[in-house]
Amino acid sequence: MTIGHTLLGLLESGPRHGYDLKRAFDERFGHDRPLHYGQVYSTMARLLKNGLVEVDGVEPGGGPERKRYAITDAGLTDVEQWLASPEKPEPYLHNTLYTKVVLALLTDRSAQNILDTQRAEHLRLMRELTRRKLDGDFADQLICDHALFHLEADLRWLELTAARLDQLRAEVTA
Amino acid sequence: MTGNASTLESEPVLSATALQKAYGATPALDGADFEIHAGETVAVMGPSGSGKSTLLHCLAGIVRPDAGVVRYRGQELSAMGDAERSALRREEFGFVFQFGQLVPELTCLENVALPLRLAGARRRDAEQRAARWLERLEVAELGRKRPGEVSGGQGQRVAVARALVAEPRVVFADEPTGALDSLNGERVMQLLSAAARETRAAVVLVTHEARVAAYSDREVVVRDGRTRTNVSADVR
Numbered sequence: 001m002t003i004g005h006t007l008l009g010l011l012e013s014g015p016r017h018g019y020d021l022k023r024a025f026d027e028r029f030g031h032d033r034p035l036h037y038g039q040v041y042s043t044m045a046r047l048l049k050n051g052l053v054e055v056d057g058v059e060p061g062g063g064p065e066r067k068r069y070a071i072t073d074a075g076l077t078d079v080e081q082w083l084a085s086p087e088k089p090e091p092y093l094h095n096t097l098y099t100k101v102v103l104a105l106l107t108d109r110s111a112q113n114i115l116d117t118q119r120a121e122h123l124r125l126m127r128e129l130t131r132r133k134l135d136g137d138f139a140d141q142l143i144c145d146h147a148l149f150h151l152e153a154d155l156r157w158l159e160l161t162a163a164r165l166d167q168l169r170a171e172v173t174a
Numbered sequence: 175m176t177g178n179a180s181t182l183e184s185e186p187v188l189s190a191t192a193l194q195k196a197y198g199a200t201p202a203l204d205g206a207d208f209e210i211h212a213g214e215t216v217a218v219m220g221p222s223g224s225g226k227s228t229l230l231h232c233l234a235g236i237v238r239p240d241a242g243v244v245r246y247r248g249q250e251l252s253a254m255g256d257a258e259r260s261a262l263r264r265e266e267f268g269f270v271f272q273f274g275q276l277v278p279e280l281t282c283l284e285n286v287a288l289p290l291r292l293a294g295a296r297r298r299d300a301e302q303r304a305a306r307w308l309e310r311l312e313v314a315e316l317g318r319k320r321p322g323e324v325s326g327g328q329g330q331r332v333a334v335a336r337a338l339v340a341e342p343r344v345v346f347a348d349e350p351t352g353a354l355d356s357l358n359g360e361r362v363m364q365l366l367s368a369a370a371r372e373t374r375a376a377v378v379l380v381t382h383e384a385r386v387a388a389y390s391d392r393e394v395v396v397r398d399g400r401t402r403t404n405v406s407a408d409v410r
């Protein structure tokens with residue numbers, strides 16, 4: 001799930017409190033949709049239960065936002081796997097992909113690899129649709145073409161982002 | 175296109191290793207590898223200026239790399255003489271570029287017949303075969319026209335017919351649909367890949383368009399003169 005992985009990724013640079021996690025998330029990824037506190041706590045509770053984070057300290061005064069969370073080795077592996085696996089190509093994917101790219105830059109991973117892996121996945125699906133289109137009737141052709149044009153638009157975004165990684169890295173790590 | 179995994183021969187028909195090429199101080203290739211098998215279509219993708227065309231030119235023996243090896247059916251291109259290499263280009267390779275590059279003084283039919291004529295075929299035979307290819311590319315009616323009198327899309331179909339008429343083992347296509355709208359680009363790719371599949375030609379397809387690359391069996395990405403192969407295709 002994206003929010004969980006994103007919060008995990010934000011913990012890679014060091015332990016954070018619940019409120020600090022929310023702030024960091026909203027600042028980087030929450031432009032259109034800031035997190036509710038409730039989302040943060042339910043997500044952190046799930047991560048805790050799955051052993052992906054541990055409580056690293058509690059500030060006096062209680063309340064879940066005062067818990068300090070640290071990522072575990074299992075959590076690290078989980079982020080690693082999430083970043084390395086391509087997303088299912090579909091419209092409006094850019095949110096998740098953008099998040100992955102920014103997290104990779106923040107954690108000193110190869111953002112290029114993420115984009116390359118995604119391109120390969122997109123092309124794989126585009127080949128399949130092209131084949132279906134060539135074998136199908138006229139209705140199939142139109143439907144496949146619609147999907148193909150959307151996937152192509154994603155790929156253009158991928159290429160453009162790939163070409164601007166240096167700029168994005170400079171902004172993200174400033 | 176795909177589905178030919180079982181028929182891929184173990185030896186690539188064309189391969190390149192560690193290609194280096196600079197134009198003066200400008201590096202164009204910096205350790206590019208490539209291989210393609212008979213019947214396979216490989217898309218070469220990557221940003222503008224990354225070295226795609228230079229790679230294609232090295233593979234086709236048009237440009238000599240500064241370092242690295244290109245092998246065609248086991249034979250090193252650099253070990254061949256100029257005459258041998260141009261004979262190879264004429265007889266075993268076919269070319270399609272972004273702008274047809276047809277000979278303006280010849281009719282479309284004569285353009286398509288040209289590779290056969292250069293290989294020594296008699297005029298009548300050459301033009302008969304050329305006419306059949308024009309028909310396959312759905313432009314039979316253009317035979318008597320000159321390239322200046324046909325549209326870009328039509329000219330590109332004539333160019334594809336010319337590239338395939340001598341049934342080359344390798345077709346080099348550099349942005350073959352780059353000057354066409356989606357509908358025409360699509361049709362040219364369908365016709366090109368159907369013809370290549372039938373003649374078991376290998377196709378090196380340089381393109382920056384994903385929908386065009388989707389006609390390939392797999393893609394190779396060139397970035398800063400280096401290649402990177404994605405094994406995303408289900409070919410192997």
Ligand SMILES: Nc1ncnc2c1ncn2[C@@H]1O[C@H](COP(=O)(O)OP(=O)(O)OP(=O)(O)O)[C@@H](O)[C@H]1O
Nearest residue numbers: 197200201202220221222223224225226227228229
């Ligand atoms: N004949 C030439 N003389 C000098 N420099 C060249 C020549 N051909 C290519 N270059 C340079 O080599 C590099 C690679 O060029 P190449 O044409 O192979 O790129 P490309 O990937 O095909 O780009 P595009 O997508 O724009 O066609 C570029 O920096 C280009 O300026």
Ligand SMILES: [Mg+2]
Nearest residue numbers: 226227228348
């Ligand atoms: Mg080029």
